[in-house]
Amino acid sequence: MRAENGPVPVGPSAREATSWLIDQALGFVFPAALRAVAVLGVADRLAGGPLPVAELAERAGVHEGNVLRVLRVLATRGVVEELDDGRFRLTELGQPLRSDAPLPAGPAILMLTDRSLWQPCGELEACLRQGGPVFDELFGMPFFQYFAQEERTATAFHNGMAAFSDQENEPIAAAYDFPEAGTVVDIGGGRGGFLLEVLRRRPGLHGVLLDEPHVVTDHRLDVDEVKGRWEVTPGDFFTEVPTADVHMLKRILHDWDDERCVDILRTSRRSLAPGGRVLVIDAVIPSGNAPHQAKALDVLLMAAFPGRERTRAEFERLFAAAGLALSRIVPTGTVVSVVEARLG
Structure with missing residues (x-):
């Protein structure tokens, strides 16, 4: 039996x-191998x-024969390479797995392969039958309630989202024409990595980071170049934003889900300054059959969350329900776009 991720015949x-x-059905082995080495x-x-x-196994404290088998799988995708003498080397593609990489991928891999997301994706048939996430049935409560109680999951989630963001923050901030002056609020902005990039590019802007108390405690804004x-x-x-x-x-x-999204957007709308803008920075699912990361993430969200990735038409409906109007979509060169809305 072969296990490949070759092109569509x-x-x-x-x-x-x-x-x-059959090869595609074996595809789950690769992320499992990525998680193990991470x-x-x-x-x-x-x-x-x-x-x-043998030396690698000794240094890592793992079983020699089993790590060999995992490395062989990773080598089929170019993450590592088995040399003629039997040694393994880390390729350029695999360098982001290092903890000291400039843009480490490990935290994002650990988040995406955490059992809180992995197990629901194994129960997609239940999602198709019942029309909602299966997370509640597997873990006894909705995701965000579980998230608030399980420190390990919360840590994996925050570290993973930071890793997602770090590799996209700079190109997103560069792609959008932020105002030269005024105030920008990063709503649910985590540790502030994206807001930091925006402030770096606009010296006349003042930034506000809004998130839950335990999240903003670890913010990253305290650097000299944006001081004050x-x-x-x-x-x-859901209740109030600056x-x-x-x-x-x-x-x-x-x-x-749509109802809660409209609640968030209405809260934002009430606090917009005259002429203000709401920037939804999310993937916009494209039409057609071409691969796009948002299509896979949408299924992951379907299994574990109440949410979803959306098309342009779906964003337009959300904005209209909140008294806003979609004004333009700005591509960023990353998976996400800047979906801009103004008062309707």
Whole structure:
């Protein structure tokens, strides 16, 4: 039996089509292997150069024969490479697995493969039958309630979202024409990585980071280049947000169903300064059959969250219900776009 992630066959025979589908069903082994090496810090042990499997296993404190089997799987996707002498080396594609990488991928991998997301995705047939997430049935409560009680899951989630954001914050901030002056509020902005990039590019802007108290405690805004131009406001974006010229909602609305999204947008609308804008920074699902990360994330959200990724038409409906109007969509060169809304 072969396990590959090869290209979709063109004009396949019945045998080729069956073989390809079986290969795809084995696809879950690869993220499981990624998670294992991320948890155990295997990439850090390969940072200094290629190693024999026995030495790598000893340094990482893992079973020699089993780590060899996992590395072989990772080598099929170019994350590591098995050399002719049997040593393994970390490739350029695998470098972000290192904990000291400039843009580490490990935290995002650990979030996406955490059992709080992995297990619901294994029960998609229940989602299709009942029309809602299966997280509640598996864990006994909705995701965000579980999240508030399970420190391990919360840590994985916050670290993972920071890793997601770190590799996209700069191009998003560069793609949108933020005002030269005024106030911008990052609603649900986590630790403030995106707000920091925006403030770096607009010296005349004042920034406000709004999120839950336990989140903003670990904010990243206290750097010299934006000194005196920011404040942190613990709060609940369902009830009240500070008045501002720009409200940013980065990867927030996709966590919630339409009704709750409209609640968030109405709260924002009430606090917009005259001529203000709401920026929803989320993926916009494109039409057609081409691959797009948002299509996979949408299924993950379907399994575990009340939310979803959305199309342009779905964003337009949300904005209209909240008294706003979609004015434009700005691509950013990343998976997400800046969906701009103004008063309707």
